[in-house]
Structure formats: C-alpha cells, structure tokens
Amino acid sequence: AQSVTQPDARVTVSEGASLQLRCKYSYSATPYLFWYVQYPRQGLQLLLKYYSGDPVVQGVNGFEAEFSKSNSSFHLRKASVHWSDSAVYFCAVSMPYAQGLTFGLGTRVSVFP
C-alpha cells in the first residue's frame, strides 16, 4: 500500500545541536516530496520541496532535506537548532496527476536550552 512513514513520533534535542527527521515513502513511482512545519495553533507552512534534480534541497530557516531514490527516503536536517524550531514537522507526498497531499503522522520536535 502507498504510504508515508515518519518513524519518530517525538524528538528532543538541545539548542545548538543538529537535528535529523526521517521520512520514508512507499510508492510505485517517485512522488513529489514536501516537508511542512506546524507551530502551535497554526496552520502548516512549507519548509521545502523536491521535484527532481539535485537530491539535496535547501529550505527556509536553515533546513535542508536529502532525497534518496534507492532508500525511498526524504530526510530533513538542520545543523544547529534554535528553541523556536520546536514544532511538529510533517513529511508529505503527492503523485503526478493526483490531487492533494498524503501526509506522514508527523514528528514533534522539542528544543531545550
């Protein structure tokens, strides 16, 4: 079955440390890939997206993600987190000629000083 998996429901990290959030997808073809962030009581905001080309894509606020076709993955990372990065992060995919996004369950990130 087609799915998006974020294996870590919660991640806790110290301010200034690096962060990696994992995302794996299971689709017959390579989908379009997205990472969204949801701050408390807010809607979702796009961090970055991948359609094709360079497998490392840069996003906002120092985030980047790396696409791996062989691993069917699209992991998000940040070199040095700030307390304001505390939020829920969603990996999402869409398929060509399809409508809407399919989301993973999200990873809640807590950054401690």
Next chain:
Amino acid sequence: GGIITQTPKFLIGQEGQKLTLKCQQNFNHDTMYWYRQDSGKGLRLIYYSITENDLQKGDLSEGYDASREKKSSFSLTVTSAQKNEMAVFLCASSPTGGSNTEVFFGKGTRLTVV
C-alpha cells in the same frame, strides 16, 4: 501574498448536530481542500475542489458534505457530529490542481463535540 481565513476558530457542538465550517482564500487559487487532523493520525483529506462548483471526495468524506459556491470560498459540513469527537479541520488551497504545486494552509477550526 495571500491568506486563508477559517471561521470559526473554535466550534463546540452537540452529538448529532449538523455543523458548518467556512473557509475563504484571497490567493485567487483554483483548488481548495479540507483536511482533518487528529492527534497521532496526521492529516487526512476529506474533500477537495478544483474549481467553483466542483467537488471531489477524499479518503475521509463519509460523514461530511462540502460546498464550493465561489472560487474564494469552500465550506465543510459535519452532517452528524459524533460524541467526544475532537479534531482540527484545516482548509488549504493551491494555484492549480497540479501535484507539484505548493499547498497553503489556514490556521484551522478546532471542533469539540460534547
């Protein structure tokens, strides 16, 4: 830039009640969506619309109706609220229905059924 406005922000209903959630966007986007967000279950697509008066069912359409009376607005109706139901409903829009376009989200309507 634009904005997606969802009303109301909080909605408390009674079991069996019909409840309507409203969404307005000023991006002039063609496609609009309704997602349901449950704790631990991520976001699931309820309905979407690719143009005025168009409606398409998502994975979670049972128990809901939707209406796209004009390009800028998309409403969702919970046909019969379920007791103890708690969820956040997110409205979204995108420039076209193309799968590689960014989807923009509103801040959500939080539903509690007592």
